[in-house]
Amino acid sequence: MDQTSSNKPSGKPWLSLEQWRQDPEFLTFAEKEFRTSPLQSGDGVGGTARRDFLKLMGASLALTSFGCVRRPAQKIIPYAKKPQDIVHGLPNYYASSFVDGMEAIGILVTTRDGRPIKIEGNPDHPANMGSMSSRAHADILRLYDPDRYTAPKRNLQNKNRTNREIINARWEDLDKAVTEQLGKGKVALLTHNHSSPTTQALMEEFAGAFGGKIYQYDDVSYASLVEAQKASYGSATIPNYNIDRAKIVVAINNDFLGTWVAPVTFQRQFAMGRKKSTEGMSKLVVFESLMSLTGSNADKRYRIRPSQSLDVVMALLHELVVVRKSSRYASDDGVVRVLSGFSKSREDLGINVGEVAEELWKNKGQSLVLAGGMSADGDFGVALQVAANFLNAVLENDGKTIETGRSVTRGAPIGDLLNALNKKEITTLIVHGSNPVYSLPENSKFREALSNVEMIITTGDRNDETARLADYVATDHHALENWGDMQSLGGALSIQQPTIQPLHNTRAFQDSMLAWLKGAGKGSAKAKASETWYDYLNASWKTLSAGKTGKLNFEDYWNDVLQTGVMQGSNGAAGSRSLASGTLANVKPTAKRAGFELAIYQKVGIGDGRLANVPWLQELPDPVTKVCWDNYACISPKDSVQLKIKEGQYVQLTVGDKKIELPAHIQPGQADGVVGVAFGYGRNGGGSVVDGIGANAMTLAQWVDGRAVTAGLETTIKPLTKKTELAVTQGHHVMEGRQIVVEETLADHMKDPGGQVHRHNLTTMWSEHKYNGNKWGMVVDLNTCTGCGSCVIACQSENNIPSVGRKNVIDGREMQWMRIDRYYVGTPEDPDVVHQPLLCMHCDNAPCETVCPVIATVHSDEGTNDMIYNRCVGTRYCSNNCPYKVRRFNWFSYTDVKAPRQMALNPEVTVRNRGVMEKCTFCIHRIRGVKAQHKVHDTKLRDGDVKTACQQSCPSNAITFGDLNDTKSMVRGEFDSPKAYALLDELNVKPSVRYQVKVRNTDKLKWAPAHEPVPGAPHGQGHKPPAHGRAGEPLPHGGPPPPDAGPGHPPMPPHDPPPPPVPAEGGH
Amino acid sequence: MDIIEKVIAFARPASRRGVAGIWDDEHKMVAAASKVHQAGFTQIEAISPFPLHGIDDAIGIPRSFIPWVTFVFGLIGFSFGTWFTWWASAVDWPLIIGGKPMWSLPAFVPIMFECTILFAALASVGALIFICGLPQVDPPVIDPALSSHKFGIWVPEGSKGFNGPQLEQIFKDHGAVDIKRAEF
Amino acid sequence: MAKKIVGAVVVFGLLGGLSVFIWALTNNKIVIGYNKGYEPDQPIPYSHKQHAGQLQINCKYCHTGVDKSRHASVPPLNICMNCHLVVKTDSPHIQKLTEAYNSGKSIAWNKVNLLPDHVKFNHAPHIKAGKDCTVCHGNVAEMEKVKQVQSLSMGFCVNCHREKENHAPINCSTCHY
Amino acid sequence: MIRRSPLILGKKTYETITNDIAGLTEKLPDARYFAGLAGAQGLMIIFLLAQGAIVWWGMGLMGVNHPVGWGTDIITFVFWIGIGHAGTLISAVLFLFRQKWRMSIARSAEAMTVFAVMTAGLFPVLHTGRPWVAYWLLPYPNQRGPLWVNFRSPLVWDVFAVSTYATVSAVFWYIGMVPDLATIRDRAQNKWRKRIYGLLSLGWRGTARNWNHYEMVYMLLAGLSTPLVLSVHSIVSFDFAVAVLPGWHTTIFPPYFVAGAIFSGFAMVVTLMAIIRELVPVFKDYVTMDHMENMNKIIMATGLLVGYAYGSEFFIAWYSGVEYEVFIFKNRAFGPYGWSYWIMVTCNVFIPQLFWFRYFRRNIPWMFVISIFVNIGMWFERFVITITSLHRDFLPSSWGMWVPTIYDFGALFGSFGLFFTLFLLYIRVLPAISISEVKPVLYVGREEDQHGHH
Secondary structure (H helix, E strand, O other), rough: OOOHHHHOOOOOOOOHHHHHOOOHHHHHHHHHHHOOOOOOOHHHHHHHHHHHHHHHHHHHHHHHHHOOOOOOEEOOOOOOOOOOOOOOOOEEEEEEEEEEEEEEEEEEEEEEEEHHHHHHHHOOOOOOOOOOOHHHHHHHHOOOOHHHHHOEEEEOOOOOOOOOOOEOOOOHHHHHHHHHHHHHEEEEEEEOOOHHHHHHHHHHHHHOOOOOOEEOOOOOOOOOHHHHHHHHHHOEEEEOOHHOOOOOEEEOOOOOOOOOOOOOHHHHHHHHHOOOOOOOOOOEEEEEEOOOOHHOOOOOEEEEEEEHHHHHHHHHHHHHHHHOOOOOOHHHHHHHHHHHOOOOOHHHHHOOOOHHHHHHHOOOEEEEEEEEHHHOOOOHHHHHHHHHHHOOOHOOOOOOOOEEEEEOOOOOEEHHHHHHHHHOOOOOOEEEEOOHHHHHOHOOOHHHHHOOOEEEOOOOOOOOOOHHHHEEOOOOOOOOHHHHEEOOOOOOEEEOOOOOOOOOOOOOOOHHHHHHHHHHHOOHHHHHHHOHHHHHHHHHHHHHHHOOOOOOOHHHHHHHHHHHHHOOOOOOOOOOOOOOOHHHHHHHOOOOOOOEEEEEOOOOOOOOOOOOOOOOHHHOOOOOEEEOOOOOEEOOHHHHHHHOOOOOOEEEEEOOOOEEEEEEEEOOOOOOOEEEEEOOOOOOOOOOOOOOOOOOOOHHHEOOOOOOEOOOEEEEEEEEEEEEEOOOOOOOOOOOOOOOOEEEHHHHHHHHHOOOOOOOOOOOOOOOOOOOOOOOEEEEEOOOOOOOHHHHHHHHOOOOOOOHHHHHHHOOOOOOOOOOEEEOOOOOOOEEEEEEOOOOOOOOOOOHHHHOOOOOOEOOOOOOHHHHHHHOOOHHHHHHHHOOOEEEEEOOOOOOOOOOOOOOOOOOOOOOOOOOEEEEOOOOOHHHHHHHHHHHHOOOOOOOOOHHHHHHHOOOOOOOEOOOOOOOHHHHHHOOOOOOOOOOOOHOOOEEEEOOOEEEEOOOOOOOOOOOOOOOOOOOOOOOOOOOOOOOOOOOOOOOOOOOOOOOOOOEEEEEEEOOOOOHHHOO | HHHHHHHHHHHHHOEEEEEEEEEOHHHHHHHHHHHHOOOOOOOOEEEOOOOOHHHHHHHHHOOOOHHHHHHHHHHHHHHHHHHHHHHHHHOOEEEEOOOOOOOOOOHHHHHHHHHHHHHHHHHHHHHHHHHOOOOOOOOOOOOOOHHOOOEEEEEOEEEEEOHHHHHHHHHHHHOOOOEEEEEE | OHHHHHHHHHHHHHHHHHHHHHHHHHHHOOOOOOOOOOOOOOOOOHHHHHHHOOOOHHHHHHOHHHHOOOOOOOOOHHHHHHHOOOOOOOOHHHHHHHHHHHHHHOOOOOOOOOOOOOOOHHHHHHHHHHOOOOHHHHHHHOOOOOOOOOOOOHHHHHHHOOOOOOOOOOOOOHHOO | OOOOOOOOOOOHHHHHHHHHHHHOOOOOOOHHHHHHHHHHHHHHHHHHHHHHHHHOOOOHHOOOOOOOOOOOOHHHHHHHHHHHHHHHHHHHHHHHHOOOOHHHHHHHHHHHHHHHHHHHHHHHHHHOOOOHHHHHHHOOOOOOOOOOOOOOHHHHHHHHHHHHHHHHHHHHHHHHHHHHHHHHOOOOOOOHHHHHHHHHHOOOOOOOHHHHHHHHHHHHHHHHHHHHHHHHHHHOOOOOOOOOOOOOOOOHHHHHHHHHHHHHHHHHHHHHHHHHHHHOOOOOHHHHHHHHHHHHHHHHHHHHHHHHHHHHHHHHHHHHHHHHHHHHHHHHHHHHHHHHHHHHHHHHHHHHHHOOOOOHOOOOHHHHHHHHHHHHHHHHHHHHHHHHHOOOOOOOOHHHOOOOOOOHHHHHHHHHHHHHHHHHHHHHHHHOOHHHHHHHHHOOOOOOOOOOOO
16 A cells, blocks of 8 residues: 555646656656756766756856855765775775786876876886886776766677667666677677786686687787797797897887887887997888888887888898808708798898898897788788798897797687687677777678678676677776786786775676676686676685785785785796797798888877877877877878878778778888878777877778788879878977987097087076076987977876867877977988977076966076966067977867866876966975975975976886985986086076987988088078968988988998889879 | 036035226236336236236236255155155065165166155146136136237235225227226 | 155055065965855764763764775765764754665765865875864864864965975975876 | 258148147048058958967977977067167157157157067067967066076066156157147047047146246157167077077177168168158148158168178178187078078168169168168078077087968068057057157248248
8 A cells, every 4th residue: 555655646737657657766766767868968078067057056156155255156065984994185096907909018007086097107117117108007098988888788789780879777787788799609808908817717707607719819910920929939928138238139010119029018128228428229120111110219220111121121031141151051951942932022121231230149038029010911811931040049148038928829720710700600699808800901701701690798887899799788888997916928917906996887808707707607726716807806816826825914015915915926937938940931022012001000199099089199199290189091102102192191091902091291211112000090980089180091901811911012192182180299200400409420429429519608697596496397308308298198198188180280289288299301202200308397597487467487495497377477588588488378269178077197297277377386286296205394405305297107117206305316416417418507597307328329410410511502591381270391401411421331221122113103 | 407506506616896997908908017017016826828928017916936846756755656666565575576786776776756746746746736726616707708819917905005096997998998896 | 744754654655565565465364265254054064072071082983094095985874874863863863864775876065165176285284294174174173064264375374484494395295197 | 061951841840740640630631541450450450360279289389409499489579679670760860869850759669668668578478389388488476485586687687677668768759748638638629539638648738847848858868768778689689699599699680680670660660651651741831751761771771781791790600710600600601491582682781772862762662662672681690690590500410490380470561460450550540750859840941931040
């Protein structure tokens, strides 16, 4: 009776009996169902907006109730039950782990009041030792991505999987449906390289329970590398590289500093070899088609076409083994026979490989050859890797600079899955962590093959290309919401722990697997005993850590690991190995290509595209092209002249019957006859930021022998009349003979470090101010800086710097406080590249301060140049008067970020209003915070206590920061070293940031020392600029001609490979 | 409306009765004024639409002392500019700006200069207004044409040495086009 | 003559008055704006007079962050419940508190002393330097309802920082960054 | 002695002068005037809309960017401030030099000054990111400590210079008008007209005693205005000269700017007078061809000065040996904005050379066109200085381009609307020629002059 009376129908109109009865289940269902209406399609956003609205309502109510109060009344809402370790206003740090492709690094997550605000490197993790990549920083915005799914979804698919009706699912329903489906067997689990041993164990258990099989697919695949390792050494691993031990590194179309395998680790190692800048400084020789980050750091760089990659390795081998007979393989007839087939490679290349071979041999055992990568992953991809392995063996590098690595194989190759799909051997497909529908070449027919599956379940966090074809999206947590573990390539085991309650109604994939196992009543005892994924992980670690806990019991050990993030003693080589004989026999010469060759590459910021919906990364200028927010076809200067292609002009690229249209970018230093296209664009479902930018390069890639071929494909280029303007942050690319980046050859540098710096005798009419307390200063080592841009994003994350979008960048309004200038030295065809991070110099005689009318920028008594946002009127005079142009103005209001991105804001840094100037503060909030803590605890500030965000993030340790008044501080030493110089010294602004000269391990620089004016050097004037912004001037104009080969040089064949044939007229 | 009339009536300056002569040639008027002055009349007012050459000597008006006001206030302005820039920049809140000393004298010269000019100019105008008793509300007008094309001399009754008939005679002798008793 | 004297008195009186006004304004003797005296009603009429005054509870007992952090923190409900689990449980206000505590929902207090976001005031160093809470917050122990007693204007902060014996910096970046 | 030609044509008497000039304020002008006013107000509305949008949405609507932080607003500010110089120059400097021909154009030139400075003064405020706090540039007592301003900043000098200049020239203009306002008051038939002009005239009575002080103050103001007018544009030039930027950091700027200001100011006076002579024909008797010719001579002379400065800049850049300076000047003439440089040189140096010929000096259509060219050239001079120096400075990495948007054009052209609206209203309601100053020089140069001793 009670029941009926309480369910008395209301007077409201009703739709169904359930509603009339107010059936609670129906109510929740109705509520969720209606959330799929277009009005609330981004339900998370809608939810947040609703809350914002309520807040506003509250505020306005409060305003009306305190009519006499002239300010918005604010509320304080304390915790009901405060967790013990949270002190409001102080950050908490959690050690965790971050996986990006093959790279797994340790991170520290800064949280404030229970929300993560920044990701920093974990100094205790051996893979990165505190340093970070730009992508790792950007992961925080993926957590707060407004385009994330906020609940599990069900797609109502038709037979062809083209139906796009998406409705919210409930976990119970989803679990029920999935468990039922799994019971049918023929399960395939497609995973990316998650790097987690425990997840792998669970996956295997899961697959085993349902009679399924695990397949592996990474959006950027290292299949050819792994395959070649297996062929050469018998183990399908990615080897452990010790770049720091190499005196000479030869990279052949290999961007190990930017995108290849584990760039953070590699950069750190590489920098160790460069930091010395004395005898024994390492040398980097690069053979490449495009201008990669690695190539831009080369001491010696040769331009080759992708299809010539193998020729380079073979020519080197031929020179060493056949010509010089240096190696023990010289007596191996089989080897010699194979190599003799490549005796012409050298001439074909037109490169004097003898020089490189000689240097390699001189440093045998201390050299390293790295080959391949996306832009050389042609049909010769495996052969190239095999040859490189052999070259490393000839050079006796095995076990020294290159060691046995760990397996990153999580399952069978995707080729097998395709076969199985085509044979309709699979009824249920679970896709985890990758987006094959987007990133597999079209001719793999993967999309079509999916219609053979009864049910597809993806774990993605958004409505991306793969999720769209799925039946269920079992939305996974973001890594910062989830437990886990991770093994880096070096072997270090680290823990991943949640730093925030899941923002949305998501569930860890591991929990999903456990749920489905339990639902089907299967699984091991461990799985059955685990209520959650955490229990499973914890139990696994009990086993993993056996014998490593020392005196601690497991619980204490576990807490210990959670604090440091890393299992001590887990890092190190995985053992020894030996080269299998006869591997070279399968290396066949690469077929010659006619016309242009395609080279698909990864951008340093975008990587495999997983984080492409983070505006920071879209706005991070590419380290080499300095273009952001765009995808473009890179062509060489010579080709651009021949094809009459202008910067920003659209071109149509055709491979076979596949076409894409992209604007052209003329890239100095790129090999002729090559067209480079970045991966990760052309998305449809990546999110509101990335969708619609550029074209998908994988449209052009080919599926050959179960592998994606991304390079060396014959391509035709057809210029179109359409034009656009690329969003470039740097429009002029030569130093105009000014002393900006000072380069020295290693020989000169060892004789007289900093000797090439032109120094000025400066006088002033004023006496200088005395700084009695601290005096903050910074030194940037241009020799170790690779220009990767990690600092730029670190700064952006730390300092609440907005992203402004493509249009604003074109208008010259990017906001990054730190920028990395890139200059070309030499000819446009074959330039050297220098990178120079530029931030506020905190000049003692700051020109900006003098001209500010309202004292909004002023010096502190600690030598920092402070910018007081709330005082700023916005005259922009300071920016005009800044010789370094490091100030940034809020042209519009950039503070309205899309919820919940505002949760990533750092409360220590004021969010800037429209109309005010801002700039680098030397992380003054960190200085203040550290000093306040020292004051509170009666301790003294020590060198290294204050680290700036950029310094902390730099993988190559190029940035030193500290107190210049502390005579023992590291920065004082670096600041005073003869290598250091002040940029634009002659202005006598006395910057607190100094640079250390760039040392090139070469005999002669591409250009005379910067400051000696080159007689008659034109100054880059006279050429017609573009109609707008800085998009033009793609080429280094007016650089002096390249130096003639000095008398000491052996005669060199011409550098340029023969120009590629221009497509026939008909193609135009 | 009424209230405005009342205010005007209240604020209207006190006027005195006197004798006025009107000319339409400024030279005759100046000559007449000179004669009047020589005849021992005092408090002579010569009214003209524009400043007349020689009228000061003719009726014995001394050189204006306003330049002294200008000078003194110029000096005050200069001192204020100097003091204020020094006090605000070096004493009240010294801040390191551009590595320059707290009291960057050369940079303050423009401020000091502008203060000098501003004080001097405003003080001069203030002195003019004060001395001339301006502003006046609805002052008496002897003849509206005196601000256009006629010239007048007016001597108040009862001033020292006033002699009505003599005055009128002098006016007549010098070709006055009109002679009348008027308040001014 | 009398008119002139009156005029002179008026002029000099105005000049003098203006000077006094400027002095008072810049030295924090008078306050324009800044919500000095703001005394909002709170959802629960918590009495500092009773707790801090009569019962002599130390400020830091509730405002735990004050010597560690930037924020003094309004206490979480569990601190209230330390006593009010047993004390005065029959009061309707305490019942409201208990109810909020049990349901895990907090109480939304009205903020009294408000600094704008671009002012980074840090409580901990001030406490460490021995500044009494009353300097800025007034004698809260006497207040039934908390009230903003100081202007909390920039001049209020700066003029204290300027005092020689405080050895406090007056850089702009002391507070603004 | 050379016989002078008459300063005022049309056989005027004192009375007809009064009738001519005061009469302008007493009757409705003809349709041409209202057409002109409507056009000016249309432009002014554009100005208000453009600036309103910029204040509402942000400076980003204009072409300014990074590195070119100053654009149309500052260029136009300097342009109008420059225009504002001729008035004071004519009324003060020519007064001190006892130039009798100044009398009939002084008032309008001063009015032009006041309105040009008013127009100019808006730009520095509106170019800021937060115009609503632009009053922070004033050192007023406040509750922030108190926090003063940075007296080392040229922008604060600007605030002082421009506000002093605006105050002094407005006072000068107004004091000059007081006797004329009294004249209008005395002629007034309508009660309210009498009251309003009575109020404006401060109750001026025109007694010899008052004239004595008045003339002294007028001379003092002229004496104070002369250094002031020179200082104002010097200080405006400091906005650039005090910066470290190559192309800005030069000592020639103060005299160069002052010469340019006189140049453009006189050109604007010629432009205005040519227009007013048409709109209000009675002006033709007072602003005669001789006046115009005199001004044209000054335009030519200052044009030569400006041309000298252009050459001198190049020489010094070369002579200094500073690579940045050398570059910036080459870039000015031959870089991407080279066209603006050559517009400037053509308009400012070459075209005024036509004034060597008497024909051009005395031909109204020609001088009107040339004066417009000079105005364009002088706007471009500020454009060249501002944009070309900023767009390529020390570090090539931060080089960029500046492209105006529709808001830039709105602000520039709209400002003319504001200026002309004010000027046309002034012509209508205030004595546009100084009655009391013209009368004493009525007989100068008249053949039948019986008052030869003038």
